[in-house]
Amino acid sequence: MPRLRRCLHGIGPLLIIASHLGCVLLLFTGFGLPAAAWAVVLYLLRMLATTAIYHRLITHGSYRAPRAVWWIGSLVAASAGQMGPSWWKAHHQIHHRAVDTAADPHTPLGHANRWRGFWHSQAGWLLSPEFHPAILPADVEADPVLRLIDRLHALPVLALAILSWWLGGLEWLGAFCLSTTVLFHGVASVNSVAHLIGSQPFATADASRNNGWVALITLGEGWHNCHHAFQASVQQGFTIKDQRVCRLPDPTYRFIRLLERFGLASHLRRPSERALLARAAGGL
Secondary structure, eight states, X not given: OOHHHHHHHHHHHHHHHHHHHXXXXXXXXXXXXHHHHHHHHHHHHHHHXXXXXXXXXXXXXOSBOOHHHHHHHHHHHHTTTOXXXXXXXXXXXXXXXXXTSTTOTTOXXXXXXXXXXXXXXXXXXXXXGGGSOSSOOHHHHTSHHHHHHHHTTHHHHHHHHHHHHHHHHXXXXXXXXXXXXXXXXXXXXXXXXXXXXXXXXXXXXXXXXXXXXHHHHTTTTTBHHHHHHSTTOSOOOEEEETTEEEEOOOHHHHHHHHHHHTTSXXXXXXXXXXXXXXXXXXXX
16 A cells, blocks of 8 residues: 555544544634534535535435536535545445444444443444555446545545634634544444444345434435445335334435436436345345
């Protein structure tokens, strides 16, 4: 692995740790309504970029979009401290290939002690050797813009931090840190909480679960059992009740549908109702 790439990627955990520490600013500045609104807006925009662009578009190819959507979405997702698109896709592909085994860097099931497993899945993996993927995805690496965003992933985070400070001083900088910290744990909860607590309406060979609370804070990503059953689906909000397919709230899917309306998304991939019923846990 090139040393420079390893060093550039290694800045990521430092930024996440710094965002946690930066939340302390709010104890001294207070946390007024404008700063809170700024934190919420940053959270929603950057979570959507992570779920709709990094996850469903770049990693799983659940729909097609113009390159400008890839580039802008990746910049916004990188500003959340979610690393760059190459690193993100590589890590997530490892999770799916080795889900809930010793080779899965995010699994909470790799320790006899459940709390140690949860801690590793939620945050401990940041400081583990598994943080650095050995191989990056060729398709993302072939795009010079995405490759540049991946290597310089720290710059959007720092730029947004500076913008926050310029707009509202230390209070808004603290709001940025709080938003970034909560977003990090929201995304991490998909691989920790949603592999421990929730329902399993679909048959999968792993511990993935549908968890409504995780879906709420991640704009639909918490329907994780459905995602593992139908990884390429642009819509993840499905479950089975009384031998019928039921749809669940999935704001990320609604956002992608909005992109489709404006000609910025096409070829949305969804499982048929027959496929969903055929994959129901325990059969029908």
